Amino acid sequence: MARIALKVDVDTLRGTREGVPKLLSMLEAAQAQATFLFSLGPDHTGWALRRVFRPGFLKKVSRTSVVSNYGLRTLMYGVLLPGPDIGRKGAAQMRAARAAGHECGIHTWDHVYWQDNVRERDAAWTRRQMQQAFARYTEVFGEAPATHGAAGWQMNEDAFRQIDDWGMAYASDGRGTAPYIPTIGGVPCRHVQMPTTLPTLDELIGTDGLAEDNVHTALLKLTEGPRDHVFTLHTELEGGKLAPVFERLLAGWRAQGHELVSMAAWYRGLERSGLPQLPVTWGEIPGRSGELIIQPPVR
Template identity: 50%
Template sequence: MPKLALKIDVDTERGTRVGVPALVALLREFEASACFLFSLGPDNTGKAIRRVFRPGFFKKVSRTSVVSMYGVRTLLNGTLLPAPHIGRKHAGVMRAVREAGFETGIHCNDHFRWQDYVRTMPLEKVRAEFGAARSEYERVFGTRALTAGAPGWQTCVNARQVYDEADLLYSSDTRGRAPFFPRIDGRVFNTLEIPSTLPTFDELLGRPEFPDDKIVAHYMSLLREDALNVFTLHAEIEGMMKAPLFRALLEACREAGVEFVRLDDCARELLKTRGTIPVRDIVMAEIDGRSGFVATEGE
């Protein structure tokens, strides 16, 4: 029986306000567990227009109907419109997720800033950026965060050091095959990394080889019984425009007897035999369906 962990990245104010409650209701209907990772500071999504210069950006935009998914207002946040502070506006929404029994953690303070600049920030700026997210998380939930997952799968030596300083239970910053302890430039870090093993919806949507009516079957074919399967979804996609498609995936999982598991439970179980967990290099690489470079698990 395959085991599947769901990791939900919440990138925007609109995703928090609209997508998160919709996903909570849907997941409870299917009795599926999930980890919600929140963007806790300003929503500067509009500044991401600078990514137009990245290879593959226009191709992705044309495939995924970005305006339909995110909405015009969101795409202006931080430029023509003020950047709404997500944690201050929607602390109640976030707390309701935990009260419904789901795991919660940190996605970021400022999604745009982390995704576009973390790899060039000095240590003190990375520490301040993650520290702002930690402080806001503690204000919202009244407890410290035990997990984090980086926007756009962007990480670096400084980010991993800051995670270790925060004494996280685990992180999920990479794309890969199985849990590992990360190594960058020869330096091994203490925070367990649990990578996403499956492609995201936005990496498949709009491609001729993956019409909507073939996507669920494709995901089911990728599930492994000999490993932990980790699927990253987005409140702005599966919680909104593509909610019917995500429902179909949940239905297929239920019919196939897929077991939904919590990432924090998996991490605690893995760490009981810490010495058996491999060390892997984190390698920045291109992956199918996504523009730019992302953190991947090395061989």
């Protein structure tokens, strides 16, 4: 039986308070497990408006309803309204995800700040951001996190080293086709990267005739057959306006015979001997603006 690991990125306070409970209900109904990765510090979603001059950003925004997905108030955080502390205000919903039996981990401290800066920042900045998230996670859950999934699939070499220093066995910080061991300067890391293998809904909607009523069919075509996958969803999307799409995906994956699991379960069933060792690499993918961490081809 093929497996699909459901990786849930939680970016905002609204996504934490409203999207998490909605997704928990859908996952319970589908008897599916997932990994929830939380943004644990301030919500500065409004800062993302500065990306307007980034190549491809306006094209992506024009395909998706940003205001209806995120809410006008969220888009004002950090601009006209102070950024609320997600880890303080959304702790109950975070703990509810774990209480429902789902794996939980770190997404980031400050989502937009990390996504827009980490590539060019030094080790001190990187580790300070990550340690703030680690400390808040431990405060909320009373234990250390087991895994990490980078905001916007943005990392630097020091961030990969920090994952090793935390002793995490696996993480999902980029995009790719299959698990691998990242290398830095030719030296392999000690953890396994399990990249997101499927396109996200916001990357597909508005392209090639795909809309909210039929985008699930395109994704289901990609999951035909026995291959394992990692699918990234967002509480602000699949836990909001795109909830009906996600319900159709869950039903379709069940009909295809897939087991819907957390990253932890996916890792436990992984044959880790012989995984390729591949350098940390940046590149572009269809439907998303800017570069992000991608899996290079095996030579």
